[in-house]
Every structure is written in structure tokens, then in C-alpha cells.
Amino acid sequence: MxxxxxxxxxxxxxxxxxxxxxxxxxxxxxxxxxxxxxxxxxxxxxxxxxxxxxxxxxxxxxxxxxxxxxxxxxxxxxxxxxxxxxxxxxxxxxxxxxxxxxGKGFRLGEKGEEKILVGGGVGLAPLYYLAKALVAQGEKVRLFAGGRNRDDILCITEFERLGVETYVATDDGTLGEQGFVTEVLEKHLGAGQRIFACGPMPMLGAVSRMAEAHGVPCQVSLEAYMACGVGACLGCVMPGANHSDQTPDYRCVCKDGPVFDSFELKWS
CATH class of the missing domain: 2.40.30.10 (Translation factors)
Incomplete structure (x- = not known):
């Protein structure tokens, strides 16, 4: 509309x-x-x-x-x-x-799985609306939020009011643990979980590889520059998992996404 x-x-x-x-x-x-x-x-x-x-x-x-x-x-x-x-x-x-x-939104996954949300900066934006939906259906939800400093960590109180268990990491240590949020995430990954992530591409690539190594299903929401938002201009394409110079495989972030299963995309 x-x-x-x-x-x-x-x-x-x-x-x-x-x-x-x-x-x-x-x-x-x-x-x-x-x-x-x-x-x-x-x-x-x-x-x-x-x-x-x-x-x-x-x-x-x-x-x-x-x-x-x-x-x-x-x-x-x-x-x-x-x-x-x-x-x-x-x-x-x-x-x-x-x-x-x-665009296409997150699929909430199976009941009873522990839902893991991973976000950085404004990548936390779609995760709050997701957290509300997951909490409303009685799921256990944990949030891992990362940023360069404390100014990049947004709306943590709102997540906590929903009953979401939160973990914070900053590059300079001004809030939460010092280091990348993926380092904190890896300590808590295990069976019976599902990851939902949104943030900078390097973070999403690291989360995707980590999820694959632990056998955890992972959905990622991509951030991209868009001109139209409906797939007409093809200005926000991302290489798909099968992409090569011989067989191009592109996914349009605005129309095919912005949410993808992590295995659908080429991260290297």
C-alpha cells in the first residue's frame, strides 16, 4: 500500500x-x-x-x-x-x-525451539517486532546485541520488558562484554535453537558460518541500498549460494528477501 x-x-x-x-x-x-x-x-x-x-x-x-x-x-x-x-x-x-x-518476513520456526536473535546497530529494528511475535506465542527468546560502543546499543530495555534475556557486546567495552557479538554468541549455541540475525554484512556472514558449524537453522535479514523496493530496478542484488562467473545466481534483497535462509546466499 x-x-x-x-x-x-x-x-x-x-x-x-x-x-x-x-x-x-x-x-x-x-x-x-x-x-x-x-x-x-x-x-x-x-x-x-x-x-x-x-x-x-x-x-x-x-x-x-x-x-x-x-x-x-x-x-x-x-x-x-x-x-x-x-x-x-x-x-x-x-x-x-x-x-x-x-518484502518477505521471518518465518517463526517450530514451537519449542529456543529462539536466538542477533543484531547490530539499526539491525536491532526488525528483531524487536520479531521478539514480540515470538514472546506472544510463548517461545523462549534470547537477544545478542553488538556495536562499536554503547551508543550503538539501542532499545535493550524494550526487549527486556518483553521478557527477552539479553547479552551485549561492544568493540570498546563501554557496555557489556568487550569484543564482537559473535564471540559472545558462540558460547551459547547448541541443539534445539534457531537463529534470526540482522546487521552489517560481515556480522551476518560470521553468524551464518557459525550456525552452519553448529547445525543451527539461521535466517538473516539483509540491509541494502534500494531504489524501488519492489524488485524492478535490480539495484539491491546479492549473490546466491550457486553463483559463479559461469552460472550467475542473484537474489533481489527487496523482493526475494530481505529475509533469507543463510544457506541461500554466497558469503565468501
């Missing part, structure tokens, strides 16, 4: 990281964890392209002017360029144009 939305709140969580809540149609409440939206920052032609953001949360709120529940959608984002800088300047009541929900 393409729809006009209104900013409800736009809060800075830590330096350069923001959490934005916007109004949404009621139908968006059926969106899946791992899906994403494309957001048009301004009505002008600069910047021209929409920006993709994972769904951090979808829920309902009570408006002041009536008693009817209304739907909202939330995103996490980091200010890295002109588009996100303009986004950070929006306030309550500002209008915005959205295209959502897009």
Missing part, C-alpha cells in the same frame, strides 16, 4: 540514532516481522528516491480526538546522509508518504 502518514513522535535515542512513530492504515497491523517500508522524505525531488526501513514495531494507540483505536508503525534509523538528516528534523504533525509492507 502507498499511503499518507503523519509523524506522531521522532525521538533521538542516542547520538545520530532516532526512533520515529507514524500513523498507518489498519491493514498494516497484519504485516510480518522482517518486512520493511519505503519512506519518501519530502515532496520535492531532492532527495529523489525513497529510503528503506525495517519495521521496528506495529501497534495501536488511542487518539485524543476519538475513542477508536488507530494503527501506528515505528522505525529506527541512523542519520548518515541528507535524507536521514531531513528525516530527523520532522516533528509531530508533519506529513510523510509511505509504501508498506514490502
Amino acid at each position: 502507498q499511503f499518507k502518514s503523519m509523524v506522531i513522535s521522532n525521538v533521538e535515542l542516542s547520538p545520530c540514532y532516532f526512533r520515529m512513530r507514524m500513523t498507518a492504515p489498519q491493514d498494516l497491523g497484519t504485516s510480518l516481522p522482517g518486512q520493511f517500508l519505503m519512506l519518501k522524505v519530502t515532496e520535492s525531488i531532492d532527495p529523489l528516491l525513497r529510503r528503506p526501513f525495517g519495521l521496528f514495531d506495529v501497534g495501536t494507540f488511542q487518539a485524543e480526538y476519538d475513542e477508536t483505536p488507530h494503527t501506528y508503525v515505528e522505525i529506527l534509523y541512523k542519520v548518515v546522509g541528507k535524507g536521514t538528516r531531513m528525516l530527523s528534523a520532522l516533528h509531530h504533525g508533519d506529513g510523510i508518504d509511505l509504501l508498506a509492507p514490502l
Whole structure:
């Protein structure tokens, strides 16, 4: 759906990281964890392209002017360029144009498995919506969050309020254990688990190889630059597991993903 939305709140969580809540149609409440939206920052032609953001949360709120529940959608984002800088300047009541929900989301797996979530930076965004869905069906969920420093660790309190057991690692040791989050993850991997990961490509590659070594099913949500979000421009392709110079095998992140089984992709 393409729809006009209104900013409800736009809060800075830590330096350069923001959490934005916007109004949404009621139908968006059926969106899946791992899906994403494309957001048009301004009505002008600069910047021209929409920006993709994972769904951090979808829920309902009570408006002041009536008693009817209304739907909202939330995103996490980091200010890295002109588009996100303009986004950070929006306030309550500002209008915005959205295209959502897009892509294929996470498959929740079998009941009774321990669900392991692994995220870095804004890669934590789709994992919160996923955690809510898993907790709602009674699953045991653990979160492993990593970043360069404490400013990159976002919304841990929200995960803990859901009852999710959390582990944190930072490169400089300013929060949690010092080192890569994959080093902490490896200490806790075992049988009867399923991994869901989102974050930088090097982290996802390391998690994928680790999951394969331990025989643990793993789904990854990829971050990619997107122009259209619907598979038309082919600007966000990723080599598939069978890719070679002789037999090209590409997967379109926006249409075939952004969530993939880790064995579907070529990591080397």
C-alpha cells in the first residue's frame, strides 16, 4: 500500500540514532516481522528516491480526538546522509508518504525451539517486532546485541520488558562484554535453537558460518541500498549460494528477501 502518514513522535535515542512513530492504515497491523517500508522524505525531488526501513514495531494507540483505536508503525534509523538528516528534523504533525509492507518476513520456526536473535546497530529494528511475535506465542527468546560502543546499543530495555534475556557486546567495552557479538554468541549455541540475525554484512556472514558449524537453522535479514523496493530496478542484488562467473545466481534483497535462509546466499 502507498499511503499518507503523519509523524506522531521522532525521538533521538542516542547520538545520530532516532526512533520515529507514524500513523498507518489498519491493514498494516497484519504485516510480518522482517518486512520493511519505503519512506519518501519530502515532496520535492531532492532527495529523489525513497529510503528503506525495517519495521521496528506495529501497534495501536488511542487518539485524543476519538475513542477508536488507530494503527501506528515505528522505525529506527541512523542519520548518515541528507535524507536521514531531513528525516530527523520532522516533528509531530508533519506529513510523510509511505509504501508498506514490502518484502518477505521471518518465518517463526517450530514451537519449542529456543529462539536466538542477533543484531547490530539499526539491525536491532526488525528483531524487536520479531521478539514480540515470538514472546506472544510463548517461545523462549534470547537477544545478542553488538556495536562499536554503547551508543550503538539501542532499545535493550524494550526487549527486556518483553521478557527477552539479553547479552551485549561492544568493540570498546563501554557496555557489556568487550569484543564482537559473535564471540559472545558462540558460547551459547547448541541443539534445539534457531537463529534470526540482522546487521552489517560481515556480522551476518560470521553468524551464518557459525550456525552452519553448529547445525543451527539461521535466517538473516539483509540491509541494502534500494531504489524501488519492489524488485524492478535490480539495484539491491546479492549473490546466491550457486553463483559463479559461469552460472550467475542473484537474489533481489527487496523482493526475494530481505529475509533469507543463510544457506541461500554466497558469503565468501
